[in-house]
Amino acid sequence: MQYKVTLTPPKPVLTVTVAVAPDSAQKFSAKVTALDLTKADLQPDGNPIDKALAAAAKPLVQALVDKVPPIIVDAVKDKSVSFDLDQPIGYKVTAGDVPITLTATNLVLGTHEGHLLVTGGIEVAP
Amino acid sequence: MDFDVVLGIDSASFSAGVDQLNKDPKSHDEFFKGEYEGNNAQGTWEVVDQSPAFEFRPPTADKWQGSIGPDGRHPTGDPPTDNVFLLSIPSLRLDATIGGQALPEVSPAVEFYARAVLDSGTASLTPLAIWADESQLSAAEKAIVNGIVLPQVFQKLSTVLSGHAVPPQKITFGGSTLELTLAAVLVTDSHLVVVATADTSTATTLPSAWPDQPVFAIVNHDFAQHLAASAAEAHKGVTLLDEQSSNAAASLSAKAVLNSVDDIAINQGDATSWSAALDVSFDVSASVLGAKCALKKSSDSL
Numbered sequence: 556m557q558y559k560v561t562l563t564p565p566k567p568v569l570t571v572t573v574a575v576a577p578d579s580a581q582k583f584s585a586k587v588t589a590l591d592l593t594k595a596d597l598q599p600d601g602n603p604i605d606k607a608l609a610a611a612a613k614p615l616v617q618a619l620v621d622k623v624p625p626i627i628v629d630a631v632k633d634k635s636v637s638f639d640l641d642q643p644i645g646y647k648v649t650a651g652d653v654p655i656t657l658t659a660t661n662l663v664l665g666t667h668e669g670h671l672l673v674t675g676g677i678e679v680a681p
Numbered sequence: 682m683d684f685d686v687v688l689g690i691d692s693a694s695f696s697a698g699v700d701q702l703n704k705d706p707k708s709h710d711e712f713f714k715g716e717y718e719g720n721n722a723q724g725t726w727e728v729v730d731q732s733p734a735f736e737f738r739p740p741t742a743d744k745w746q747g748s749i750g751p752d753g754r755h756p757t758g759d760p761p762t763d764n765v766f767l768l769s770i771p772s773l774r775l776d777a778t779i780g781g782q783a784l785p786e787v788s789p790a791v792e793f794y795a796r797a798v799l800d801s802g803t804a805s806l807t808p809l810a811i812w813a814d815e816s817q818l819s820a821a822e823k824a825i826v827n828g829i830v831l832p833q834v835f836q837k838l839s840t841v842l843s844g845h846a847v848p849p850q851k852i853t854f855g856g857s858t859l860e861l862t863l864a865a866v867l868v869t870d871s872h873l874v875v876v877a878t879a880d881t882s883t884a885t886t887l888p889s890a891w892p893d894q895p896v897f898a899i900v901n902h903d904f905a906q907h908l909a910a911s912a913a914e915a916h917k918g919v920t921l922l923d924e925q926s927s928n929a930a931a932s933l934s935a936k937a938v939l940n941s942v943d944d945i946a947i948n949q950g951d952a953t954s955w956s957a958a959l960d961v962s963f964d965v966s967a968s969v970l971g972a973k974c975a976l977k978k979s980s981d982s983l
Contacts, residue, residue, distance in 0.1 A: 560963060560965070566958050567958070567959065568956050568957070568958055569942070569956060569957045569958070569959055570954065570955070570956050571909070571954070571955040571956065571957070572953060572954055572955075573952075573953040573954075573955065574953070585909065585912065585955060590959070612931070615928070615930040615931040616931050616933065616967045618928060618931070619926050619927070619928060619931055619932070619933035619967065620933065620935075620965075622924075622926060623922065623924070623935055623937075626922055626924060627921050627922050627937055627961075630921045630922060631921060631959070636854060636855055636912040636915075637854060638852055638853075638854045638908060638912075639852070639853045639854070640850050640851070640852060641850060641851040641852075641853070642848065642850065644688065644896065644898055645690075645896070646690060646695070646698065646804075646845060646846060646847045647698075647844075647845075647846050647847075647848070648698035648699070648701075648702065648841070648844050648845050648846075649844040649846070650702055650708065650711075650712055650840050650841045650844040651708065651711055651712070651840070653702065653705060653707070653708050655698050655701050655702065657694070657697050657698050657701075659896045659898075664953045665952075665953070666949075666950065666951055666952040666953070667888060667892055667897075667899055667952075668888045668889065668890075669902050669949045669952065670888065670899045670900060670901055670902045670905070670952055671899070671900040671902070671905045671947070671952040671953065672892060672897060672898075672899055672900075672952065673897065673898040673899075673900070674892060674894035674895075674896065674897045675894065675895070675896050675897075676694065676895050676896060677690070677694035677697050677895060677896050678697075679697060679698075679701050
């Protein structure tokens with residue numbers, strides 16, 4: 556017996572949200588927030604005899620296949636990728652033996668002319 | 682000019698480093714005050730009251746030509762405008778004794794001119810000249826200020842200005858590292874802007890306007906998409922599902938592997954929201970009432 560698996564929607568889309576780690580000016584992440592896969596359907600396949608057998612058995616197998624989409628969604632959702640800068644956003648002042656690091660603070664992400672925007676203030680790093 | 686990432690820092694934020702140094706007693710004594718002696722005069726100078734603060738505008742012609750350069754002379758010609766701005770010192774207290782006679786204390790305003798440059802791949806500042814408001818000074822005081830005090834203040838504060846640096850960055854993700862190279866530094870009316878590019882062929886034209894926020898970074902849309910695609914590449918071959926389940930009448934063995942992440946897109950209206958399609962291959966087999974059957978996936982993308 557053979558079946559084809561058809562997905563709903565046919566090309567499920569992954570949605571990712573970019574964020575900055577709390578109290579950080581150098582750690583960013585892209586986290587999966589949704590995968591719109593809702594269903595996996597079976598269609599009997601093969602020669603006419605196989606199809607007839609597969610059609611007869613379909614309700615039994617479909618009941619198991621129905622469990623697959625939520626498992627995949629759970630496997631993907633909340634997965635994240637880290638993007639780390641080697642030093643915080645900001646600048647340094649080194650005069651004599653007193654190095655000072657000025658670090659961006661209270662960062663907020665947004666959009667500027669279609670590009671990814673990070674905004675904030677500045678503070679002297681402890 | 683093209684960019685992958687830009688960093689903008691407004692004048693108040695860029696003044697925070699000088700302010701911190703000025704408020705630190707040891708640094709204040711080292712860089713913001715001094716003693717002088719020469720030409721039959723002696724005295725002290727000190728930055729008092731408000732901390733020096735950057736203002737992103739070039740000097741006027743009068744002030745530029747009245748300033749003192751590194752060679753101790755007045756510059757000639759029109760003031761420079763390319764990435765040139767000033768450090769305003771509202772009050773430089775001076776006391777002087779000339780020929781054993783103490784003069785009244787004065788506190789002229791001072792402006793220190795500098796240029797933002799790229800030096801060895803780092804954005805930094807080059808000191809240019811220093812000017813003092815001499816409108817309330819006597820001829821003798823002007824001679825001391827121009828001949829002795831300003832060159833000394835120039836030398837000390839040059840150390841502070843030259844110590845400013847915006848270094849290049851590296852981005853690490855998914856076991857890979859991308860290095861950003863500083864390509865240019867710009868001084869706008871409100872911000873010092875550092876322009877960086879990566880070796881990713883994604884650089885695009887600078888935005889038509891800059892954000893107003895004190896500190897900003899802009900990541901080029903195509904560069905962000907490149908980062909997303911590179912990070913996704915690292916997840917190729919990951920097993921998303923490896924399950925076995927059964928009910929009273931059938932059992933199912935299913936394995937799903939991520940082949941690739943395709944059609945990565947960054948929302949133009951909300952660049953913090955990205956999307957992509959997953960290409961997943963299935964390996965599924967079922968056993969029904971003792972008979973085995975094979976399932977195959979018909980869709981190329983999941």
